[in-house]
Amino acid sequence: MKDKRLYSPKYIRELLDRYGFAFSKQLGQNFLIDGNIVRNIVKKAGINKDDYVLEIGPGIGTLTEELALHSKKVVAVEIDKSLLPILDETLAEYDNVEIVHGDILKVDIEKLIDERLGGGPVKVVANLPYYVTTPIIAMLIEKDLNIDSITVMIQKEVADRVAAEPGTKQYGSLTVFVNFYCHVETLLSVPKTVFMPRPKVDSAVIKLDLKKTIDDVDKKLFFKVVRTAFNQRRKTILNSLTSAQLHVDKEMVKQILEECNIPLNERAENLKIEDFIKISKRLTSLNIY
Numbered sequence: 001m002k003d004k005r006l007y008s009p010k011y012i013r014e015l016l017d018r019y020g021f022a023f024s025k026q027l028g029q030n031f032l033i034d035g036n037i038v039r040n041i042v043k044k045a046g047i048n049k050d051d052y053v054l055e056i057g058p059g060i061g062t063l064t065e066e067l068a069l070h071s072k073k074v075v076a077v078e079i080d081k082s083l084l085p086i087l088d089e090t091l092a093e094y095d096n097v098e099i100v101h102g103d104i105l106k107v108d109i110e111k112l113i114d115e116r117l118g119g120g121p122v123k124v125v126a127n128l129p130y131y132v133t134t135p136i137i138a139m140l141i142e143k144d145l146n147i148d149s150i151t152v153m154i155q156k157e158v159a160d161r162v163a164a165e166p167g168t169k170q171y172g173s174l175t176v177f178v179n180f181y182c183h184v185e186t187l188l189s190v191p192k193t194v195f196m197p198r199p200k201v202d203s204a205v206i207k208l209d210l211k212k213t214i215d216d217v218d219k220k221l222f223f224k225v226v227r228t229a230f231n232q233r234r235k236t237i238l239n240s241l242t243s244a245q246l247h248v249d250k251e252m253v254k255q256i257l258e259e260c261n262i263p264l265n266e267r268a269e270n271l272k273i274e275d276f277i278k279i280s281k282r283l284t285s286l287n288i289y
């Protein structure tokens, strides 16, 4: 096994200079330069030799290499064509790694899992490009793919919103959305200093374990209720839900909230996921949608 050094800043500089590679801010390119963090992510993601792993944005392959060492197979999707020859070099000795050139938001992931990842279930592991954190997480969760867990490095501020408890100012529609589908765990806080170049914000690693079963609520309506409630989070739940978007008048909202045992003057941030589910189910039973 080659001396592992993909996270050495000196090596990265030499490698990137040799290939004439320039970091793209637009593509969220902040590469890991700390071996401890790399090892910790893979360890805490619970990767073992039976696992099929999907990585998003391998960069020069730092995390990919650690994943290759601990899993059965890694497929890594990278959007930046100029990184492909670099990855060919850095991962040359691993026969359990496949690099796919493409945009993770456009790639047919279902096909990729079927054809290259043993049909799944797969574990997703990534140091995500921060400009598309939320769309990527939303897509992975909503598409009903054969995914077991998602372990990702993201901006600390977004991680705090995903893992927020009711009654806090970070608790919002993103929290409810992710927690509806997943069990959420914050694994690590990560300082700016472990990246090249350094990002402006601190980071955190979170793990999302996809729930095997989710509530049978009408999801479209449920998320509409959640978004409507948080759109005007300073208002009482009675007033925020009395909105043109939901097509129900104040009297009806009042009746629904009372039936759900939710105080009329409560704020959205104090409602649990189960409260939003109850409200949505009552609305469904009105047959107005």
Ligand code: SAM
Residues within 6 Å of the ligand: 027, 028, 029, 030, 031, 032, 056, 057, 058, 059, 060, 061, 062, 063, 064, 077, 078, 079, 080, 083, 102, 103, 104, 105, 126, 127, 128, 129, 130, 132
């Ligand atoms: N995994 C590497 C590491 O930890 O050092 C690089 C992580 S860097 C934060 C994000 C990577 O995602 C970059 O390599 C970037 O080119 C790639 N990327 C950005 N947007 C992408 C997209 N839509 N689909 C796939 N890869 C993307």
